[in-house]
Amino acid sequence: xxxxxxxxxxxxxxxxxxxxxxxxxxxxxxxxxxxxxxxxxxxxxxxxxxxxxxxxxxxxxxxxxxxxxxxxxxxxxxxxxxxxxxxxxxxxxxxxxxxxxxxxxxxxxxxxxxxxxxxxxxxxxxxxxxxxxxxxxxxxxxxxxxxxxxxxxxxxxxxxxxxxxxx
Numbered sequence: 001x002x003x004x005x006x007x008x009x010x011x012x013x014x015x016x017x018x019x020x021x022x023x024x025x026x027x028x029x030x031x032x033x034x035x036x037x038x039x040x041x042x043x044x045x046x047x048x049x050x051x052x053x054x055x056x057x058x059x060x061x062x063x064x065x066x067x068x069x070x071x072x073x074x075x076x077x078x079x080x081x082x083x084x085x086x087x088x089x090x091x092x093x094x095x096x097x098x099x100x101x102x103x104x105x106x107x108x109x110x111x112x113x114x115x116x117x118x119x120x121x122x123x124x125x126x127x128x129x130x131x132x133x134x135x136x137x138x139x140x141x142x143x144x145x146x147x148x149x150x151x152x153x154x155x156x157x158x159x160x161x162x163x164x165x166x167x
Contacts, residue, residue, distance in 0.1 A: 098114075101161045105157065109157065112157075113157045116150055127139050
């Protein structure tokens with residue numbers, strides 16, 4: 001027999017001859033029960049925390065995407081601007097400008113601004129072809145005058161929003 005097997009056999013015999021006191025089993029069982037009960041108490045809290053984090057991670061982005069664009073109120077959709085030579089990028093720039101305006105103007109000013117801006121955009125769309133080139137001669141004299149009045153009325157709003165942009 002190899003020395004490993006002899007040593008293993010000898011240790012097994014000594015272990016079999018050893019006797020543990022009966023209260024040791026009780027203490028081990030009690031310690032294990034305490035550990036299990038403590039772990040159960042923490043587990044639902046962890047699950048609730050994880051569920052809350054998952055809910056927030058799902059709801060916040062979906063709320064952002066679900067909110068309507070301010071530019072949609074002016075153009076209707078991005079397709080309108082694309083039909084007149086614009087792009088998704090220019091649509092997003094207008095959306096950003098409108099969001100900035102909403103933050104910097106009072107509620108009444110913003111309402112007036114959007115009404116005037118919508119009128120101006122409608123005239124700009126009317127004089128712009130599908131390549132994005134503006135032809136002011138497409139507008140009637142009355143519409144050209146209206147456009148100039150709208151630009152002058154919008155100028156103070158644009159100065160408040162961002163002094164660098166022009167109507």
